[in-house]
Amino acid sequence: MVSTKVNLCGIELDNPIIPASGTFGFGYEFADLYDINRLGTFSFKGTTRDERFGNPTPRIAECESGMLNSVGLQNPGVEKVISHELPKLRECFNKKVMANVSGFSIEDYAYTCEKLNDQDQIGWFEVNISCPNVHGGGLAFGTNAKNAAEVTKAVKKVTTKPVFIKLSPNVTDITEIAKACEAEGADGVSLINTLLGMRIDLKTKKPILANKMGGFSGPAIKPVALRMVYQVYDAVKIPIIGMGGVETAEDVIEMMLAGATAVQVGAANLVNPYACRDIINMLPKTMEKYKINDLKDIIGGAHNG
Amino acid sequence: MTQGIYKILYNFALTDTVYSMVLEGNTSALIAPGQFVNIKLEGKFLRRPISVCDFNDKTITIIYKVVGEGTAQMSKMKAGETLDVLVGLGNGFNPEKAGEKPLLIGGGVGIPPLYNLCKELLKMGKKPTVILGFNTKSEIFYDKAFKELGVDVIVTTVDGSQGVKGFVTDAFPEDYDYFFTCGPMPMFKAIEKVAKTSGQYSFEERMGCGFGACMGCSCKTKYGNKRICKDGPVLYREEIIW
Numbered sequence: 001m002v003s004t005k006v007n008l009c010g011i012e013l014d015n016p017i018i019p020a021s022g023t024f025g026f027g028y029e030f031a032d033l034y035d036i037n038r039l040g041t042f043s044f045k046g047t048t049r050d051e052r053f054g055n056p057t058p059r060i061a062e063c064e065s066g067m068l069n070s071v072g073l074q075n076p077g078v079e080k081v082i083s084h085e086l087p088k089l090r091e092c093f094n095k096k097v098m099a100n101v102s103g104f105s106i107e108d109y110a111y112t113c114e115k116l117n118d119q120d121q122i123g124w125f126e127v128n129i130s131c132p133n134v135h136g137g138g139l140a141f142g143t144n145a146k147n148a149a150e151v152t153k154a155v156k157k158v159t160t161k162p163v164f165i166k167l168s169p170n171v172t173d174i175t176e177i178a179k180a181c182e183a184e185g186a187d188g189v190s191l192i193n194t195l196l197g198m199r200i201d202l203k204t205k206k207p208i209l210a211n212k213m214g215g216f217s218g219p220a221i222k223p224v225a226l227r228m229v230y231q232v233y234d235a236v237k238i239p240i241i242g243m244g245g246v247e248t249a250e251d252v253i254e255m256m257l258a259g260a261t262a263v264q265v266g267a268a269n270l271v272n273p274y275a276c277r278d279i280i281n282m283l284p285k286t287m288e289k290y291k292i293n294d295l296k297d298i299i300g301g302a303h304n305g
Numbered sequence: 306m307t308q309g310i311y312k313i314l315y316n317f318a319l320t321d322t323v324y325s326m327v328l329e330g331n332t333s334a335l336i337a338p339g340q341f342v343n344i345k346l347e348g349k350f351l352r353r354p355i356s357v358c359d360f361n362d363k364t365i366t367i368i369y370k371v372v373g374e375g376t377a378q379m380s381k382m383k384a385g386e387t388l389d390v391l392v393g394l395g396n397g398f399n400p401e402k403a404g405e406k407p408l409l410i411g412g413g414v415g416i417p418p419l420y421n422l423c424k425e426l427l428k429m430g431k432k433p434t435v436i437l438g439f440n441t442k443s444e445i446f447y448d449k450a451f452k453e454l455g456v457d458v459i460v461t462t463v464d465g466s467q468g469v470k471g472f473v474t475d476a477f478p479e480d481y482d483y484f485f486t487c488g489p490m491p492m493f494k495a496i497e498k499v500a501k502t503s504g505q506y507s508f509e510e511r512m513g514c515g516f517g518a519c520m521g522c523s524c525k526t527k528y529g530n531k532r533i534c535k536d537g538p539v540l541y542r543e544e545i546i547w
Contacts, residue, residue, distance in 0.1 A: 270514035
């Protein structure tokens with residue numbers, strides 16, 4: 001009997017599979033399809049201080065082996081997340097959920113995290129400093145080590161739960177940002193957010209996305225994600241949640257070998273709503289195939305020797 | 306919503322660019338006319354959302370226009386091949402809201418979802434009138450299928466090569482008490498100017514997932530934000546912000 005359990009900052013997960021923020025709503029849409037308690041946990045839809053509609057449509061463009069999105073953090077705002085979304089989630093999910101938080105100023109991040117900190121359903125924070133789809137914030141914090149450090153510091157001051165900082169791949173050296181977050185007390189980092197990309201419609205000769213640019217995700221970005229997880233694992237001591245193009249149990253193992261303690265699945269959920277369930281089903285067999293008894297043992301395994 | 310593997314029973318051209326495909330498999334998730342399915346194609350990352358034209362307990366008929374690589378690939382598929390399909394997406398039309406004389410207005414490839422709706426309205430004892438709008442004669446499809454249901458069908462073509470010359474709004478009858486429509490945005494805007502009654506519009510948008518998870522197809526309505534894929538594609542006239 002193989003073990004798929006991992007420990008994420010003191011909370012044991014039955015398996016390392018975590019649907020990524022923005023691809024799983026607040027969970028209950030998927031609870032109609034399968035028992036979402038089978039997941040390690042999931043990261044809920046990026047939440048901001050105030051309600052946001054997001055960007056104009058079209059917000060989605062297909063690519064070779066992936067997709068672009070420019071949703072722009074549509075969410076009901078932190079008050080409604082607490083009053084409406086979390087109670088609905090409680091009815092179908094009895095594990096700790098990961099609270100994904102975004103903002104447009106240091107104060108925004110701190111305000112939203114402080115509001116959510118009292119919620120017993122929340123196990124971890126995932127602070128998104130890397131959304132490529134909003135102007136005047138988001139990515140601006142994730143592409144500058146000093147700003148990333150300041151957000152980390154501000155959030156740590158007002159929270160008592162483990163804080164993961166979600167990093168952008170749209171930087172020259174992601175290890176610099178990761179180290180800056182670790183130095184200010186981040187309990188972990190998650191990476192990678194989407195890569196900034198673009199598609200142009202040949203018929204209209206204009207960008208497909210109304211926002212012109214958007215975040216590229218899907219299997220095409222997996223090698224970039226693996227490389228960055230590998231680099232960050234060497235640079236910091238705090239745990240890493242790895243993500244980017246994960247679609248199968250093999251991908252999960254590969255991400256963990258690069259250095260991830262847990263693994264998020266994003267775009268795959270949008271194509272196959274059962275993607276995470278299927279990965280969890282396949283994980284024990286796949287572990288046996290590669291002679292892995294305990295998944296914890298392989299974290300960072302590619303660095304050995 | 307259900308996910309399943311569906312067998313292609315038929316796949317044939319109705320016009321130069323419009324095809325009809327009949328899929329065999331579980332149809333239990335279809336609960337209203339005007340819902341859609343989302344089709345996974347070999348080599349394509351995102352699924353293709355296509356509205357349901359008609360269904361029974363064993364088969365689903367979809368009608369699609371070849372507009373890009375994905376639909377071109379679909380058009381080349383043969384009977385006996387299979388497709389991975391999410392079925393029963395979206396809210397669909399609500400025929401209960403119609404009066405005795407509903408008007409059904411379809412533009413081009415927006416026509417198909419009105420077919421099953423028309424059958425439902427007839428079952429309810431209502432007397433629908435159907436307006437089908439095309440650019441030109443060679444693009445016309447499904448006019449006979451609607452006539453065979455025993456309803457009044459008015460065909461319009463922009464160039465006047467068949468039926469009434471002009472747009473669907475040039476063929477509006479005097480006497481109707483509700484409307485249902487699906488088609489391109491310029492047609493919707495023209496209908497919005499001339500329609501005298503309440504009605505339902507079925508919208509199209511580029512989608513990520515098709516089942517409400519990604520917020521890719523959101524729109525603002527008078528009653529808050531809605532997802533075209535999950536809370537739509539059908540919106541009531543009263544709630545739409547143009």
